[in-house]
Amino acid sequence: xxxxxxxxxxxxxxxxxxxxxxxxxxxxxxxxxxxxxxxxxxxxxxxxxxxxxxxxxxxxxxxxxxxxxxxxxxxxxxxxxxxxxxxxxxxxxxxxxxxxxxxxxxxxxxxxxxxxxxxxxxxxxxxxxxxxxxxxxxxxxxxxxxxxxxxxxxxxxxxxxxxxxxxxxxxxxxxxxxxxxxxxxxxxxxxxxxxxxxxxxxxxxxxxxxxxxxxxxxxxxxxxxxxxxxxxxxxxxxxxxxxxxxxxxxxxxxxxxxxxxx
Amino acid sequence: xxxxxxxxxxxxxxxxxxxxxxxxxxxxxxxxxxxxxxxxxxxxxxxxxxxxxxxxxxxxxxxxxxxxxxxxxxxxxxxxxxxxxxxxxxxxxxxxxxxxxxxxxxxxxxxxxxxxxxxxxxxxxxxxxxxxxxxxxxxxxxxxxxxxxxxxxxxxxxxxxxxxxxxxx
Numbered sequence: 001x002x003x004x005x006x007x008x009x010x011x012x013x014x015x016x017x018x019x020x021x022x023x024x025x026x027x028x029x030x031x032x033x034x035x036x037x038x039x040x041x042x043x044x045x046x047x048x049x050x051x052x053x054x055x056x057x058x059x060x061x062x063x064x065x066x067x068x069x070x071x072x073x074x075x076x077x078x079x080x081x082x083x084x085x086x087x088x089x090x091x092x093x094x095x096x097x098x099x100x101x102x103x104x105x106x107x108x109x110x111x112x113x114x115x116x117x118x119x120x121x122x123x124x125x126x127x128x129x130x131x132x133x134x135x136x137x138x139x140x141x142x143x144x145x146x147x148x149x150x151x152x153x154x155x156x157x158x159x160x161x162x163x164x165x166x167x168x169x170x171x172x173x174x175x176x177x178x179x180x181x182x183x184x185x186x187x188x189x190x191x192x193x194x195x196x197x198x199x200x201x202x203x204x205x206x207x208x209x210x211x212x213x214x215x216x217x218x219x220x221x222x223x224x225x226x227x228x229x230x231x232x233x234x235x236x237x238x239x240x241x242x243x244x245x246x247x248x249x250x251x252x253x254x255x256x257x258x259x260x261x262x
Numbered sequence: 263x264x265x266x267x268x269x270x271x272x273x274x275x276x277x278x279x280x281x282x283x284x285x286x287x288x289x290x291x292x293x294x295x296x297x298x299x300x301x302x303x304x305x306x307x308x309x310x311x312x313x314x315x316x317x318x319x320x321x322x323x324x325x326x327x328x329x330x331x332x333x334x335x336x337x338x339x340x341x342x343x344x345x346x347x348x349x350x351x352x353x354x355x356x357x358x359x360x361x362x363x364x365x366x367x368x369x370x371x372x373x374x375x376x377x378x379x380x381x382x383x384x385x386x387x388x389x390x391x392x393x394x395x396x397x398x399x400x401x402x403x404x405x406x407x408x409x410x411x412x413x414x415x416x417x418x419x420x421x422x423x424x425x426x427x428x429x430x431x
Contacts, residue, residue: 052314076320088315090308097304104305105320117302126301162319 001064003028003170003201004049008058011041011048011225018044020225021058026170026201031192033216033233034205037245041225042205043085046172049203050082051075063169077109081168083159085175085205091148095139095158097121098147099130102162133165136194138187153184157191164195171195171202177211189215221245264353268346275348282344289337294377306330307375371414376423383422387411 002025011019019041026032034042047053049060051072060067067075081102089098100121106129107116119126134140137157142150147158156176163171173192177185185208192215196202206212212219213233221229221236223245229236236242270278297303308316309326316323346352364387372383390410394403418425 050318052317071322072314072317073320073322076318082318084315084318088312088318090304090311090315092311093304093307097307100301101304101308101316101319101321103301104316107301108320108322117305118296118300120299121301121304122299166320 001028002026002061003063004203005061006045006049006058007061009045009048009055009060010057011044011053012056018225019048019055019222022222022225022227023058024220024227024230026203028169028201029196029199030218031196031202031204031216033212033219034203034222035207035209035212035219035236036222039224040222040245042222043174044225045222046082046174046203046205049075049172050080073105073108076105079105079166079169080172081105081163081166081170082172083156083163083174083176085178087152087155087159089147089155089158089162092146094144094146095134095150095161096130096143098158099133099161099165100126102133102165103129105166105168129165133161136164137161137191153180156180157184157187160188160191164200167198168200171200172205173202174205175207176204177206177208185211264351265346266351268350268352270347270350273347275350278344278348282348285344286341289340290377290381297375297377367411371411371421373418373421373423373425376421376426379421379423379426 005025007023008021009019009023010017010021022041022045024032024034034045036042044053048055051067051070051074055068062075062078062080065078067078067080070078090101103126104117108114110116121127131140131143134143137160139154139157139161142154147155150158156179160173160176177188180188189211192202192204204212204216216233218230219233219236220227221239221242223241228241228245229239231239273281297306305316305321305326308319309321309323313323316326349356368384368387369380371387372380391403391407394406397403397406414421420427
């Protein structure tokens with residue numbers, strides 16, 4: 001069963017049609033690659049799914065419920081988490097504090113939400129979840145560091161930790177490999193597979209097509225707001241329209257194919 | 263123009279002052295706890311820092327802002343009630359531009375989000391003008407006072423609280 005199902009989603013900014021009847025679905029445990037040239041509408045699509053932008057047409061269903069009318073925080077509480085293309089963390093706070101904020105969707109989802117926000121950040125229930133997540137993303141040793149003091153690559157992992165600490169059902173990763181070293185990219189790949197293994201559906205927006213090929217069973221390609229292809233990474237590189245969209249780069253996606261891992 | 267005969271419950275002025283001080287310190291301690299140690303503290307900071315990221319974490323930013331505004335208005339109201347019982351006579355002149363500016367300066371010089379900075383700034387901005395009375399009652403006194411405030415704002419844009427943070431690090 002699909003965790004997320006988009007049907008005919010359209011979004012217009014004045015005279016610009018940013019998304020035009022885009023349809024796609026992501027199942028539990030699947031990593032769907034979302035690729036396309038710059039300005040294709042990938043980040044706009046993520047903002048529509050998370051509710052930051054209201055769609056002009058189509059439907060968005062999450063776990064079989066229509067979520068179009070839900071505000072962004074309500075969607076997060078239902079289990080939709082995201083990372084941002086440009087890392088958005090509270091620079092002045094510690095890694096631990098930033099990740100603890102990620103638990104907010106957990107706290108407020110309960111009826112007793114407002115009472116739980118008064119408990120100390122060091123409370124066992126908070127510390128356990130935060131420390132476990134930090135260990136999982138490999139940041140256990142920088143828990144007390146101020147985010148501003150961390151190298152750029154590490155901040156991406158802090159953002160992922162913020163997103164997964166509340167154990168979401170859907171994770172939207174917006175260009176998570178940007179600025180990562182080779183070693184960090186490997187860590188990211190392992191982490192994405194680990195998250196998928198726990199049953200979380202993921203949508204990976206990435207320009208690093210080699211990484212997309214390694215991690216995704218399926219890719220959806222959009223260009224100028226139009227959905228042009230959904231299929232295996234191997235099939236994507238044979239699709240003429242996809243090749244045209246990438247200006248003739250005919251070796252788009254290495255790896256992947258039938259032996260792609262999810 | 264003013265309000266007289268404010269009931270004080272038979273408590274003398276000195277005791278009211280102590281009650282007022284105790285309530286203010288208790289409120290300050292509660293707010294400092296929320297700011298520094300509680301989950302609500304980091305939620306408020308996240309909303310201030312980045313609303314979109316806060317929403318993505320499941321925070322209802324409208325509710326958080328509304329509650330923060332309501333609570334701060336409540337604190338101001340409580341402070342006003344205590345102050346009224348202490349001075350026993352209320353007139354708009356008690357909150358003229360100069361006084362209102364002084365209260366605002368206490369927060370700015372203290373540094374936003376710093377309870378200790380706020381206490382130090384309040385003491386400074388109350389004591390310094392009094393101490394400067396040795397210069398006489400004319401405007402030189404206010405000139406020196408204003409220069410000192412400008413000096414702090416110029417060289418310490420994050421206030422005394424920011425300086426304390428820097429020294430701690």
